[in-house]
Amino acid sequence: MSENEFKVGETGPEILTPALEQLLEAAVQVRVSGEGVVLRAGQIVKQDDQEKQE
Amino acid sequence: MTYTVSDPARNAAVNAVTALFNVGSANPGGQILMRSSTTTIATLQMNNPAFGASSSGSAAMDTTGTIQGTVTPSGSSTIDRFRMSNRDGTTIIDGNAGSVATSGADINLSSVVVNQNDVIQLTGLTISVPSTGP
Numbered sequence: 001m002s003e004n005e006f007k008v009g010e011t012g013p014e015i016l017t018p019a020l021e022q023l024l025e026a027a028v029q030v031r032v033s034g035e036g037v038v039l040r041a042g043q044i045v046k047q048d049d050q051e052k053q054e
Numbered sequence: 055m056t057y058t059v060s061d062p063a064r065n066a067a068v069n070a071v072t073a074l075f076n077v078g079s080a081n082p083g084g085q086i087l088m089r090s091s092t093t094t095i096a097t098l099q100m101n102n103p104a105f106g107a108s109s110s111g112s113a114a115m116d117t118t119g120t121i122q123g124t125v126t127p128s129g130s131s132t133i134d135r136f137r138m139s140n141r142d143g144t145t146i147i148d149g150n151a152g153s154v155a156t157s158g159a160d161i162n163l164s165s166v167v168v169n170q171n172d173v174i175q176l177t178g179l180t181i182s183v184p185s186t187g188p
Contacts, residue, residue: 029183029184029187030067030068030071030147030181030182030183031160031181031182031183031184032136032138032147032149032153032160032161032179032180032181033160033161033179033180033182034115034160034161034162034176034178034179034180035161035162035163035176035177035178035179036161036162036163036164036174036175036176036177037163037164037174037175037177038163038164038165038168038172038173038174038175039172039173039174039175040169040172041125041169041170041171041172041173
């Protein structure tokens with residue numbers, strides 16, 4: 001292995017770092033976006049009662 | 055440093071993540087846990103498959119049949135985070151404190167203070183990968 005080739009090998013990790021950073025950043029940028037409602041237990045009972053009455 | 059992610063790459067990433075919720079056999083579908091710190095307050099079961107195909111880097115949860123769960127702990131609880139797992143209960147996405155709130159959070163509920171036997175319904179949820187990075 002020549003001296004130049006060895007130097008390329010040494011600096012390899014530095015050359016790869018930006019690409020790896022991009023991949024890592026992309027990996028953590030999975031986003032979750034959700035919405036929901038809370039139905040109160042008392043309201044559910046009332047709804048059931050209304051349905052029975054109807 | 056900034057970068058742009060193509061739509062095919064975004065879709066591939068999203069589809070790879072959403073497919074993980076369908077893995078396993080213990081439950082009919084993956085699960086979303088509404089939690090107060092480390093305590094599970096309600097377990098919502100997803101459909102199988104849980105999500106539709108990703109388009110423009112975003113996939114919507116299949117809400118067919120209503121995605122809901124009943125609050126099980128007695129008394130009052132305050133939900134502050136969520137966890138999404140596959141059918142065997144293996145965690146896929148774990149929300150930190152504050153990831154569930156009434157606004158500005160990853161999952162926004164009409165209220166985070168719940169009582170036993172209340173029912174939590176998720177009306178929509180998407181998983182996405184943005185087209186641009188920081």
